[in-house]
Amino acid sequence: MALQRSDVEKIAHLARLGLNDSELPRITDALNSILGLVDQMQAVDTTGIEPLAHPLETTQRLRPDQVTESNQRDRYQAIAPMTENGLYLVPKVID
Amino acid sequence: MQWEVVIGLEIHTQLATQSKIFSGSATTFGSEPNTQASLVDLGMPGVLPVLNQEAVRMACMFGLAIDAEIGPRNVFARKNYFYPDLPKGYQISQMDLPIVGKGHLDIALEDGTIKRVGVTRAHLEEDAGKSLHEDFNGATGIDLNRAGTPLLEIVSEPDMRSAKEAVAYVKAIHALVRYLGICDGNMAEGSLRCDCNVSIRPKGQVEFGTRCEIKNVNSFRFIERAINSEIQRQIDLIEDGGKVVQETRLYDPNKDETRSMRSKEEANDYRYFPDPDLLPVVIEPAFLESVRASLPELPTQKVKRFQSQYALSAYDANVLASSREQAEYFEKVVSIGGDAKLAANWVMVELGSLLNKLGLEIDQSPVSAEQLGGMLLRISDNTISGKIAKVVFEKMAAGEGSADQIIEAEGLKQVTDSGAIEKVLDEVLAANAEQVEQYRAADEAKRGKMFGFFVGQAMKASKGKANPGQVNQLLKAKLEG
Amino acid sequence: MHQLSLAEIARGLADKSFSSQELTGALLSRIKQLDPQLNSFITVTEQQALDQARAADARRAAGENGALLGAPIAHKDLFCTNGVRTSCGSKMLDTFTAPYDATVVAKLAEAGMVTLGKTNMDEFAMGSANESSHYGAVKNPWNLEHVPGGSSGGSAAAVAARLLPVATGTDTGGSIRQPAALTNLTGLKPTYGRVSRWGMIAYASSLDQGGPMARTAEDCALLLQGMAGFDAKDSTCVDEPVPDYSASLGASLQGLRIGLPKEYFGAGLDPRIADLVHASVKELEKLGAVVKEISLPNMQHAIPAYYVIAPAEASSNLSRFDGVRFGHRCADPKDLTDLYERSRGEGFGVEVQRRIMVGAYALSAGYYDAYYLQAQKIRRLIKNDFMAAFHDVDVILGPTTPNPAWKLGSKVSDPVAAYLEDVYTITANLAGLPGLSMPAGFVDGLPVGVQLLAPYFQEGRLLNVAHQYQQVTDWHTRAPNGF
Incomplete structure (x- = not known):
């Protein structure tokens, strides 16, 4: 089933992508053609096949519980768009 | 209508590790904003998480302590949503394969009975940062020191039937994590926080009612009050012909009421999937045995x-x-x-x-x-x-x-010298000759009450120091002898 | 001097035929002179390069003698470089000065390499033509009207045009091998986990792998030696010893079993490319290899599976670009949603937006099983195909791409047509296997590549086969006119 413009708007909001109304038809077509390609997958019988999330089936290495980092706030905030008193600023958040 | 209350709790406990769950930043509470936020905690482009061994060990301790099965292979997943205190736009958590499976905890109720509460699961995840709502010219400030602090989220079954039971359960979890030394339990600092899922249903009905989740309640007292006010709200709502809507609410202790959270209004689609930056965590039996041996x-x-x-x-x-x-x-x-x-x-x-x-x-x-x-x-x-x-x-x-x-x-030492006590008694009896006469004339039933009077006088005379047993014994002998 | 390979440079520096400063100066002026035609660099770090060259010369004067000491390199602009803009080819990161070095960058700097700059790329490594860069398309030095391939198109064009001998690339679905094929280079995608991903800005975490791009297999071996190895900062990096890649280059191919998957030679492949691939097989047979037809029956499902898995991971990986801590932030956001939607809407180009949306959709409630989970199951089928094939053969050989480099702009409006160009390269990423592309001839004056695949951690074998082939052929020595 092809995506409608409203579906695309919903997905764009989920991904927090502001799209212009004028772009919507073009991106809807593009997504539908990509999903058309992807949907070929549905014909494959994968009954009983375990999904593979990582190519190498190894296990997680654990790190010793040690503090290795020091305060680098000034350096890291030098590249931030907006800070004050060591805080990152965003438009007012309402709970 | 008789209502039955159904409560399930999600308790977030900050694990008492030195460093964060996926980075080497310190977890100290109360530092200057963003001074404990490393590249990884800030979600900088190109950074990667590496799991803290101690967080895994602590989660296993908890699992063993509640008789739960420890997932031999547990998997970290990404929970995707946008929020300014969540730097990567996703929280690393566990979904399908948590580290701790089904367990249980016994709690003592006030009537002296013991109740068993089911624990559905407990999983490891990273804490978010904090939004500071003081006004920065109409903006909100973000402090990411807390981001990446290890959390063990403990999810209960909907087994509690009153606010008091819920509090008893939280207290039991609180005690347990402190016993284990895996959480400092400091609720004022947010080390242990509670989300309460509350619903009501007519007594005798099997299906659950629609639940509301009260987010982030952080004291025993507030948990009880928040749940009670939410129960009352739901009862009032239904009895007035309304319907409970499933939603997230916030408890306001000043007004003693819960209110709907605007920021959570939108139905979220978290798009969980296994975190490709982390591999499955395998808990070896030998490791688990060493944890078991270390349990207090x-x-x-x-x-x-x-x-x-x-x-x-x-x-x-x-x-x-x-x-x-x-x-x-x-x-x-x-x-x-x-x-x-x-x-x-x-x-x-x-x-x-x-x-x-x-x-x-x-x-x-x-x-x-x-x-x-x-x-x-x-x-x-x-x-x-x-x-x-x-x-x-x-x-x-x-x-x-x-x-x-x-x-x-x-000079509070008790007087146990019989001679000294007898002396006091003699003085008391002499001063109350009339009562002595009455006592001796009275029958057995009345004597009991009157005896108390003489004991009282004797204790008073001795300034409370006479040994009460000896007073009793000697007085009886003198009055009846 | 610009014609020298990395191996030749190493010898020249060792016997003091020239200094690193001389070499660096010469290449910097060549970049200045020629790169305007190609647009292969986003940032040229001239001063830093001269400083590093001076330091390298001093280290050599003090008795140090590493193969990479004083040799030039450029990094694809998604490797974080401390103090230098790391743009990922995106407006989103146009102002992003990385506050740290990627492990690969740090290791090569430690070995004494001189970084000339950061190379152009498809935005966030999403593309196979290098046309989605915020900094403009890269031109193929073999024909300036054609694409160089992507996403490591800047590294490919720069090395092919002899602006420098080697560069780093990354490969998520073919982004090293495909541009290498289209520009007459040798490029290697190592086994997943062989090279640290710390500081490599993620596109699709379970598929991304950094690797070397050079004109010869010998140079790839030298550069990979400096890049590979365990890194405690990357949980997916494997703690396996790194063999001496240069030492195995000379091994004989006598008895080498080469598998030709019949699926690689079906419809869609330019027959002229098929002929060149078969010709390369003949050369290898002359060197003692034995050839056998094999089957990888699930190959046809690789593209659909890839275009679910990669966008799904990307949609999540790219959520951190929210205008709060770094990167593009829209002007005067009226509220939080506006901050997110406009910063991301303005900062990301159209191909990135498309893939983020495909990924978000594939992971969303109700579609996860049909898309993401199904793709991961197909991924296992593809891996199983390879495991079975490697029972019978030592390496798998086929074309790197179905077509030579296409004209700039010709596939921009049809994303799916461009996706199909990855058909031969994507399977190695899904399975995590090492793969190499080497020059194998020309079609209409445009280079053609042959791809070799090997079992896990057998990069040495791939380099050995390519090196032996390059001893008896001269395709890799050909330079584009004007460069």
């Missing part, structure tokens, strides 16, 4: 031991074992004072009300376990009576020294 005595084991070793009631044993500090205090008192029942009463009643009055925790008690034990020793060896002991206890609390010092300084 757990509250439930302690309760059983207190009952058998000290012949305490189930309720007393539960109360005393409810915190590791209180249990240790009690056992120290017993080791000095000897009489366990006496010690249990003093710790629970007198010490309990003193601490309550002062608003202190037991490890801040002005009366040490050594002091209390020393005083109980003087009750047992008849140096002081129970009544005088209360005076001594107050003076210990006021910092006037050990029981022995106070007894000596205040």
Whole structure:
């Protein structure tokens, strides 16, 4: 089933992508053609096949519980768009 | 209509590791904003998480302590949503394969009964940062020091049937994580936070009602109040013909009410999927055995031991074992004072009300376990009576020294010399000759009451120091002899 | 001097035929002179390069003698470089000065390499033509009207045009091998986990792998030696010893079993490319290899599976670009949603937006099983195909791409047509296998590549086969006119 413009708007909001109304038809077509390609997958019988999330089936290495980092706030905030008193600023958040 | 309340809880406990779950930043509370936010915590482009071994060990300790199955292969997943305190736009959590599976916890209710509460699961995840809502010219400030602090989220079954039960469960979890040393339990600092899922249904109905989730309640008192006010809201709503809407709510302690959270209004689609930056965590049996061997005595084991070793009631044993500090205090008192029942009463009643009055925790008690034990020793060896002991206890609390010092300084030593007691009794009887006559003329039934009068007079005359047992015995002999 | 390979440079520096400063100066002026035609660099770090060259010369004067000491390199602009803009080819990161070095960058700097700059790329490595860069398309030095391939198109064009001998690339679905094929280079995508991903800005975490791009297999071996190895900062990096890649280059191919998957030679393949691939097989047979037809029956499902898995991971990986801590922030956001939607809407180009949306959709409630989970199952089928094939053969050989480099702009409006160009390369990423592309001839004056695949951690074998082939052929020595 092809995506409608409203579906695309919903997905764009989920991904927090502001799209212009004028772009919507073009991106809807593009997504539908990509999903058309992807949907070929549905014909494959994968009954009983375990999904593979990582190519190498190894296990997680654990790190010793040690503090290795020091305060680098000034350096890291030098590249931030907006800070004050060591805080990152965003438009007012309402709970 | 009779309503039944159904409560399930999600408790977030910050694990007491030195460093964060996926980075080497410190987890110290209260540092200057963003001074404990490393590249990884800030979600900088190109950074990667590496799992802290201690967080895994602590989660396993908890799982073993609630008799849960430990996932032999557990998987981290990404929970995707946008929020300014969530730097990567996703939280690393666990979804399908959590580290701790189904378990249970026994809690002591106020009526003395024990209730078993199911734990659905517990999983590891990273904490978010904090939004500071003080006004920065209409903006919100973001501090990411807390981002990446390890959390163990403990999800209960919907087994609780009242706010009081819910609080008892939270207290039991609180005690347990502190026993295990995996969380400092400091609720004021947010080390242990609780989301309460509350619904109601007509008594006898099997299906659950629609639930509301009260987010982030952070004290025992507020948990009870928040749940009760939410129960009342739901009852009022339904009885007025309305319907409960499934939503996230926030408790406002000032107004004692819950309100809908605007920021959570949108139905979220978290798009969980296995985090490709992390591999499955495999818990080897040998590792698990070493964790098991390192477990301290757990509250439930302690309760059983207190009952058998000290012949305490189930309720007393539960109360005393409810915190590791209180249990240790009690056992120290017993080791000095000897009489366990006496010690249990003093710790629970007198010490309990003193601490309550002062608003202190037991490890801040002005009366040490050594002091209390020393005083109980003087009750047992008849140096002081129970009544005088209360005076001594107050003076210990006021910092006037050990029981022995106070007894000596205040001359509170009990009089046990029969000659001296007889002398006092003779004086009392002489001063109350009329009552003595009446007593001797009265029948057995009336005598009981009148006897008390003479004991009272004798104790008063001795300034409370005469040994009450001896007073009784000698007085009886004199009146009836 | 610009014609020298990395191996030749190493020898020249060692016997003091020239200094690193001389070499660096010469290449920097060549970049200045020629790169305007190609647009292969986003940032040229001239001063830093001269400083590093001076330091390298000093280290050599003090007795140090590493193969990479004083040799030039450029990094694809998604490797974080401390103090230098790391743009990922995106407006989103146009102002992003990385506050740290990627492990690969740090290791190569430690070995004494001189970084000339950061190379152009498809935005966030999403593309196979290098046309989605915020900094403009890269031109193929073999024909300036054609694409160089992507996403490591800047590294490919720069090395092919002899602006420098080697560069780093990354490969998520073919982004090293495909541009290498289209520009007459040798490029290697190592086994997943062979090279640290710390500081490599993620596109699709379970598929991304950094690797070397050079004109010869010998140079790839030298550069990979400096890049590979365990890194405690990357949980997916494997703690396996790194063999001496240069040492195995000379091994004989006598008895080498080469598998030709019949699926690689079906419809869609330019027959002229098929002929060149078969010709390369003949050369290898002359060197003692034995050839056998094999089957990888699930190959046809690789593209659909890839275009679910990669966008799904990308949609999540790219959520951190929210205008709060770094990167583009829209002007005067009226509220939080506006901050997010406009910063991301303005900062990301159209191909990135498309893939983020495909990924978000594939993971969303109700579609996860049909898309993401199904793709991961197909991924296992593809891996199983390879495991079975490697029972019978030592390496798998086929074309790197179905077509030579296409004209700039010709596939921009049809994303799916461009996706199909990855058909031969994507399977190695899904399975995590090492793969190499080497020059094998020309079609209409445009280079053609042959791809070799090997079992896990057998990069040495791939380099050995390519090196032996390059001893008896001269395709890799050909330079584009004007460069």
